Each structure stands twice: as structure tokens, then as C-alpha cells.
Amino acid sequence: MEFVKGHGTENDFVVLTDPDGEIDLDAGDGALVRALCHRRRGIGADGVLRVARTDAPVAVAAGVDAGAATWFMDYRNADGSLAEMCGNGVRVFARHLLVAGLVAPGTHPVATRAGTRWVTVDHQGPVTVDMGPAILGPTSTTRLDGLELTGVAVDVGNPHLACVLPAHLAPRLDALDLARPPAHDATLFPRGVNVEVLTPLADGAVTLRVHERGSGETRSCGTGTVAGAVAALDAVGRGTGAVTVHTPGGTLVVAVDGATTTLTGPAELVARGTWGAPVPATH
Numbered sequence: 001m002e003f004v005k006g007h008g009t010e011n012d013f014v015v016l017t018d019p020d021g022e023i024d025l026d027a028g029d030g031a032l033v034r035a036l037c038h039r040r041r042g043i044g045a046d047g048v049l050r051v052a053r054t055d056a057p058v059a060v061a062a063g064v065d066a067g068a069a070t071w072f073m074d075y076r077n078a079d080g081s082l083a084e085m086c087g088n089g090v091r092v093f094a095r096h097l098l099v100a101g102l103v104a105p106g107t108h109p110v111a112t113r114a115g116t117r118w119v120t121v122d123h124q125g126p127v128t129v130d131m132g133p134a135i136l137g138p139t140s141t142t143r144l145d146g147l148e149l150t151g152v153a154v155d156v157g158n159p160h161l162a163c164v165l166p167a168h169l170a171p172r173l174d175a176l177d178l179a180r181p182p183a184h185d186a187t188l189f190p191r192g193v194n195v196e197v198l199t200p201l202a203d204g205a206v207t208l209r210v211h212e213r214g215s216g217e218t219r220s221c222g223t224g225t226v227a228g229a230v231a232a233l234d235a236v237g238r239g240t241g242a243v244t245v246h247t248p249g250g251t252l253v254v255a256v257d258g259a260t261t262t263l264t265g266p267a268e269l270v271a272r273g274t275w276g277a278p279v280p281a282t283h
């Protein structure tokens with residue numbers, strides 16, 4: 001099985017080109033995905049992006065509304081679970097489509113479980129995706145590293161709880177232990193939640209860390225970055241604006257207008273290979 005490895009601000013993915021959706025990614029309750037993503041025994045990644053045609057049975061079975069899209073981003077977290085959307089993933093996905101000769105430079109629709117996202121990609125430079133509206137929900141609390149934090153629910157196609165730290169706790173962001181899943185309100189988030197912790201907006205920028213549902217702490221999260229930007233703006237009474245988001249893995253820019261949000265940042269392909277290829281003996 002041929003794979004490509006890529007990342008967007010160090011949120012990393014194994015990309016499988018499987019136009020007809022022939023690979024059984026759910027076999028063994030996601031065992032293949034967990035094996036691919038394992039950081040010691042596998043390739044190592046936060047998730048798997050399957051590149052399938054929108055008319056492939058896997059896309060049809062997922063209930064994907066293909067619209068104008070030829071390609072479906074079939075995303076799974078490192079633990080094998082499905083997620084509706086992945087903002088860094090869809091940018092890496094578009095870079096892969098371009099490098100593989102499946103699209104030309106330009107703006108293209110990609111079908112996801114959360115709907116169609118339009119991605120603008122060229123051979124060099126950042127990749128931008130129109131992420132659609134980010135919908136603010138109620139406030140809720142989480143418990144992590146001995147702290148009870150208040151955040152706001154943000155629906156970016158997938159669920160987020162974005163917690164803007166009060167000013168006196170902001171200096172503790174770097175040292176927070178985000179390894180364990182933060183406690184959350186299962187009534188508000190019945191399918192689990194991605195939890196972002198971020199500094200308050202200052203000079204148009206925030207610093208953000210994230211614990212992702214199904215992947216643990218990651219170096220960056222595109223949908224989480226959008227959720228964090230929207231929460232940071234909301235915390236200062238704004239519904240629109242541009243926010244630079246510094247994550248442990250790099251910097252992204254989020255633009256929020258009344259109707260939609262965009263996410264811009266690097267997306268790189270770093271390796272390709274064959275999974276499961278027998279390694280020839282050297283002696």
C-alpha cells in the first residue's frame with residue numbers, strides 16, 4: 001500500500017490515495033489506522049487522510065454531499081475514530097492532490113463529512129481553505145492539569161471547546177499538561193470534543209495549544225485554530241477580524257467575517273513509501 005506523509009504546522013498525516021475506496025480502514029475496529037499512526041511501530045501521524053472519489057462507495061456510504069467535488073477527504077483520527085472535518089488535513093490533502101497531478105493550481109472543492117470546503121493551492125506557498133462558518137455555542141467548563149477552565153463551544157463542522165485563559169493564567173499555557181483528555185460535559189458534547197487552551201487576543205495574535213479528540217495533544221489543529229480565533233474575538237466583543245494563531249508546530253492565520261472563516265498556513269509533503277513492504281535481507 002503506497003502512502004505519502006505530510007503535515008500542516010506539524011499536525012501530521014498519512015495520506016492514502018485510494019480513489020475507489022478499496023482499503024478497509026475500519027477493519028479490526030480501526031486497527032490499520034492505529035498501526036499506520038503509531039509513533040514507534042508505524043509511520044507515525046495524528047491521523048489518516050484517504051483520498052477517495054466522491055462517487056466511490058465509501059463516500060456514498062458516508063452520506064457525503066459531493067456537490068462540485070471530485071475528491072472526498074475520508075479522515076480518521078490516530079485512534080481509528082472518524083471525524084467530520086480536519087482543517088490542517090484538508091490543506092495537506094489539497095497539496096497532495098496537486099503534487100499527484102489530480103488537480104491543477106487553483107481553488108478546488110473537497111468533500112468532507114462536514115460538507116464541501118474550497119481549498120486554494122499552488123506549488124509553493126501557503127494553502128488556504130474556506131472553512132465555512134464557525135458557530136458559537138454555549139459556555140462550558142473543562143478540567144485539565146488541576147485547573148477548571150471556562151470555554152465556549154464552537155462548531156467548525158467538528159466540536160470544539162475553546163478556552164481563552166484569564167490574563168493571570170496565560171503565562172502557564174506552555175507548562176500545562178494536555179496529555180490526558182480534558183474532562184468535558186458529555187451532554188453538550190455527546191460525540192466528544194477537541195479542547196483548545198489559548199492566550200487572550202493581544203495585537204491581533206494568540207498562542208494556542210490543543211488536545212484533540214481521538215489523537216491526544218497535537219502540535220496544531222486547523223479547526224481548533226479557527227475555534228480559538230473565534231473565541232478570542234468573542235471574548236473582546238468582536239464577531240469579525242483576522243487573528244494570527246501561534247501553535248507549538250507553527251503559525252496560522254484565521255480570517256473571520258460575518259459569513260465564513262478562512263484558514264491559511266503551510267502544508268508540506270515530506271515522504272512517500274510503501275506500507276507493509278517486506279524489507280530485503282542485507283546478508
Ligand SMILES: N[C@@H](CCC[C@H](N)C(=O)O)C(=O)O
Nearest residue numbers: 083086087088158221222223
Ligand atoms: N487536526 C484536525 C482535526 C482532526 C479531527 C479532530 N481530532 C476531531 O476528532 O474532531 C484539524 O486540523 O482540524
